[in-house]
Amino acid sequence: MNSPLVPLGRPRAERADAARNREQLLATARAMVAELGVEGVTMDGLAERAGLGKGTVYRRFGTRAGIFHALLDEDEHAFQDQVMSGPPPLGPGAGPVDRLIAYGRARTAYLADHLAIVRASLDRKQPVPAGSPATLTRMHIRMLLSLARPGITDLDSLALQLTAALEGPVMLYLSAPQPTTAPDPALADRLGDSWQTLIERVCPSG
């Protein structure tokens, strides 16, 4: 949720074999997460299963948290692609209120789905990115809000508060003392419903 959102570009150009190694490592890491859970992914285990040297894995990711950071980075890009150029109402082509609602529902589901990986991507020595900027969310909400309510005077602070309302509740689970892989399957739905209530009230139609 922190740096994966910005910058948007890929690192610099990779040589073909480095890019191939990277893809292979990430695909292997995903398979390991699906099969063993986040806890089952280690640097050495990943190297062995990918058939690459440990040195390659350490150079690529630095730390175990770096593996999950790279996975998140890919998923954030895919999510952003959906928002920027996917089908409406998440992507362009729907009205701003519908897009706000769709964004909140999709983002809540994304964050809930990625709880374990986000947790694992946080270096234990670093503080949880508390009210981390969530820059894309904030910019997107601000843009849609300005379309939905032209002339609104408190655009920046309202966008900030709605961003916190959207990302904050899921961050709560990240900062809980015990890792919570699946906090409550209905959580994302319930938060999505009340997000819709919030947006419909803030941007009344007509």
Added chain:
Amino acid sequence: MNSPLVPLGRPRAERADAARNREQLLATARAMVAELGVEGVTMDGLAERAGLGKGTVYRRFGTRAGIFHALLDEDEHAFQDQVMSGPPPLGPGAGPVDRLIAYGRARTAYLADHLAIVRASLDRKQPVPAGSPATLTRMHIRMLLSLARPGITDLDSLALQLTAALEGPVMLYLSAPQPTTAPDPALADRLGDSWQTLIERVCPSG
């Protein structure tokens, strides 16, 4: 913002001299904060200025962060007293919507005023209490929301989102890399204004 909110009670009964020492130390710490800023408060400096032994200060607070934790604890109690039994609309006696608006404005101002102390109360080795429960805020918003909109179906998740909207933006400044003593004097006002917009929309009159 974290543990100071709960539990509400004082620790256990203190002996009279311990209570006197505590009061003297906290009053001295407040004077030092006012005069020198948060950075000017050290364990040894506090002991010297309070005319007490260093051992007393260390036993009382444990760490430097403990001093600020104790200051916050006092201020949280004072804030809670205002909410529970102070004059309306922050205290009882006003309608739920007016109380929600007053609470948000007062809480935002309180958090903005306490930024430096909250920062200093966080143990550097501990993560910032990211979406920390903010239990009092959440319970209070939930209670007032249930009065303002009886029969609301998404009470819990909406209360959670509004809590995040209220406390999240100020937490942003806490997690910023550089200590920000006074982020922006108008910040609390602007956030208070858009909080009012949010509440008036979520709880329309009539």
